[in-house]
Each structure stands twice: as C-alpha cells, then as structure tokens.
Amino acid sequence: MPELAEVEVVRQRLCDEALRKRIKEVIINYGKTIETNKDDFKKHLVNQAFVDVKRKGKYLIFQTNDYDMVSHLRMEGRYYYKDSSDEVLKHEHVIFRFDNGKDLRYYDSRKFGRIALLPKNAYMEYPGIKKLGLDANDPSLTKEYLYEKLKNKKLAIKTSLLDQSIIAGLGNIYVNEVLFLAHIDPRISSDKITLKDCEHIIKYAKEVLDESIKFKGTTIHSFESSLGVTGGYQEKLKVHGRANEECVQCKTKILKIKVNGRGTYYCPRCQKS
Ligand SMILES: [Zn+2]
Numbered sequence: 001m002p003e004l005a006e007v008e009v010v011r012q013r014l015c016d017e018a019l020r021k022r023i024k025e026v027i028i029n030y031g032k033t034i035e036t037n038k039d040d041f042k043k044h045l046v047n048q049a050f051v052d053v054k055r056k057g058k059y060l061i062f063q064t065n066d067y068d069m070v071s072h073l074r075m076e077g078r079y080y081y082k083d084s085s086d087e088v089l090k091h092e093h094v095i096f097r098f099d100n101g102k103d104l105r106y107y108d109s110r111k112f113g114r115i116a117l118l119p120k121n122a123y124m125e126y127p128g129i130k131k132l133g134l135d136a137n138d139p140s141l142t143k144e145y146l147y148e149k150l151k152n153k154k155l156a157i158k159t160s161l162l163d164q165s166i167i168a169g170l171g172n173i174y175v176n177e178v179l180f181l182a183h184i185d186p187r188i189s190s191d192k193i194t195l196k197d198c199e200h201i202i203k204y205a206k207e208v209l210d211e212s213i214k215f216k217g218t219t220i221h222s223f224e225s226s227l228g229v230t231g232g233y234q235e236k237l238k239v240h241g242r243a244n245e246e247c248v249q250c251k252t253k254i255l256k257i258k259v260n261g262r263g264t265y266y267c268p269r270c271q272k273s
Contacts, residue, residue, distance in 0.1 A: 002058065002073050003169070003173055004057065004135075004136060004168075004169030004170065005174070005209055005233065008055055008209075010073075010078075010079060011054070011055045011060055013081075014050075014053045014062070015052070018050055018079075018081060018096075018104045019051060020050075020051065021049055021050075021100055022049050022098060023046055023047065023048055023049060023098060024046065024097055024098065025046065025095075026041065026042045026045050026046055026096055027095040028093070029088070029095070030108075030111060033108065033113060033115055034114075034115055035114050035116040036117045040117065041115075044067050045064065045069070045117070048064040049064065051063055056123070056124075056135070056168065057132045057135065058073070058169055058171075059071065059072050059129055060072075060073075063120065066119070067117055068119070068122060069117050070115065070117075070128075070129070071114070071115045072113060072114050072115075074110065074112035074113045076109050076112070077106065077107070078106075078108070079104060079105065081103070082102065082103050082105055083102060084101050084102060084103045086103070089107065092105045092106070093106055093107070093108055093111070094106040094115060131164070132164055132165065133166045133168050135167075135168050136169045136174075136205045136209055137206050137209045137210065141167065141205075142202070143195055143198035143199040143202055144195070146167070146198040147198045150166070150190040150191065150193050151190075151191055153189075156188065157179065157185075157187075157188050157189070157193055158175055158186035158259040161175045161178070172240075172262050173237070174208050174209065176239050176264060176265050177204075177208050177238060180238055180239040180267060181200075181207070181208070182201050184201070184273075185266065185272065187273070211233065211236065215233040239254050239267065242254045242265060243256035247270060249267070250269050250270055252269040252270070254267055255267075
C-alpha cells in the first residue's frame with residue numbers, strides 16, 4: 001500500500017504532467033472505481049481541465065474550476081501519463097483523454113481504489129477525509145495536539161500512530177521508523193507517552209516523511225509509484241524489513257514482532273520501555 005510519501009510524490013508528478021490540459025473524453029472501463037454517478041462524472045469533467053492536485057492524508061484531490069475529484073489508490077492504484085495511441089491495458093480502469101494526444105490513465109490491478117466527484121471544495125466533507133487527523137507533516141501538528149489524542153488511550157503507541165484520525169498519512173513502514181528514531185517501544189500503552197515523547201514522534205515523523213519524499217518514496221513488494229517513479233527510500237530504512245540485522249545505533253539484533261496484527265520491527269535495546 002502506498003504511504004503518504006508515495007502519494008505526495010505522485011501528487012507532484014501529476015502537477016507536472018496533468019494540469020491545464022483540456023479533457024476531451026473520459027472512458028470508464030471498470031464502473032465500480034467511480035463511486036459517484038458515472039454519467040455526471042463524465043459530463044462534469046469533459047471540456048474541463050485539472051487546475052490543481054492537492055493531497056490530504058493519502059487522498060489525492062484533483063480540482064477543476066467547479067469540481068473536486070477525490071482519488072484513493074488503496075492497495076495498488078497508480079496513475080500513468082501515456083500517449084493516447086498506446087494500447088489500453090487490462091487494468092486501466094479510468095482514462096482521461098486530453099486534447100494534446102496524451103492520456104492520464106488510472107491503473108489498478110486489485111480494483112480497490114476509488115474515485116468520487118464532488119462540488120468544488122467539498123472534499124473536506126468526503127467521509128474518508130472528514131475523519132482524518134492532522135497530516136504528519138502539517139506545520140500545525142504540535143506535541144500538545146498529539147498528547148491530547150493519546151493521553152486516554154490504552155492501545156499500543158504503534159497502533160495509535162496508525163490511526164488516521166490521530167495523525168493522517170503515517171503507514172506501517174514509517175511508524176516503525178519513527179518509533180525507532182524516537183527510542184519508543186512500539187508496544188507501550190499510548191497513555192504512557194509523555195509530552196517529550198510526543199515532541200520526538202512529531203520531529204521524526206516530519207524528518208522521515210521529508211526524507212522519503214526526497215527519495216521519491218519507498219518501493220516495497222509490488223508497489224511502484226505512479227507515473228513510472230520508483231522510490232529509493234527503502235535503502236534508508238533503519239529497522240523496517242531488517243529483522244536479525246544489527247541495529248545501526250547499538251549493534252543489537254533487530255526483532256520482528258506483531259503489534260495488533262501488523263509487522264513491527266524494533267531494537268530491544270534502543271527502544272526499551
Ligand atoms: Zn539499538
């Protein structure tokens with residue numbers, strides 16, 4: 001599943017490739033991808049152009065002058081910018097055909113991704129977006145905000161940080177990395193997290209995300225960022241995927257455990273509770 005950094009990289013690429021081009025046709029090859037009325041979807045996008053692409057958590061918001069198109073890639077969704085004459089592949093479910101001979105194609109082999117069309121600026125009311133907490137690299141994310149969200153929670157800190165209503169956009173890989181850098185045991189109860197811990201979590205969350213955006217995301221398993229970008233951040237990961245390797249800070253062996261069903265990598269010495 002793409003993490004926030006991958007979605008941000010995709011957003012940047014979409015801004016480079018897909019803005020201010022008149023859409024002359026919208027082709028829907030797999031109807032379930034479109035959550036809202038399909039005829040309206042086509043009608044409201046044809047003869048328009050995307051003027052901006054925003055991101056909230058892992059949602060992409062394509063804006064025209066009058067509408068917001070909300071897109072979530074889920075497990076395997078990708079966008080490709082191609083020549084209109086290129087053969088249409090099996091999993092290219094939605095095609096935006098521009099009048100410059102190019103297509104923006106939404107490809108999704110798992111078919112979990114969803115796209116919805118809403119009136120302009122209504123995206124904040126979209127159910128999945130409405131419940132999101134502050135973005136992990138939002139400048140207004142403070143240690144006090146995080147502390148308030150955690151102080152009455154009995155769940156493991158790892159689980160709370162994956163909760164998108166607390167912080168939006170931190171996925172499993174980055175939470176493992178952030179807790180390692182902050183020297184916090186992933187299993188510790190959220191209500192035991194101090195204000196100082198919150199400060200560290202936020203600091204390292206921003207650092208990990210900025211860094212991974214710089215390296216164009218993390219390519220793990222089958223995920224390859226859209227538009228042909230392959231991430232380079234996986235080489236920078238300090239604990240994720242490094243079970244039985246030596247900790248970069250203390251040479252202790254990195255352990256892999258499950259926390260609430262999710263694969264969790266940590267250093268038993270650096271992250272002692
Ligand atoms: Zn260590």
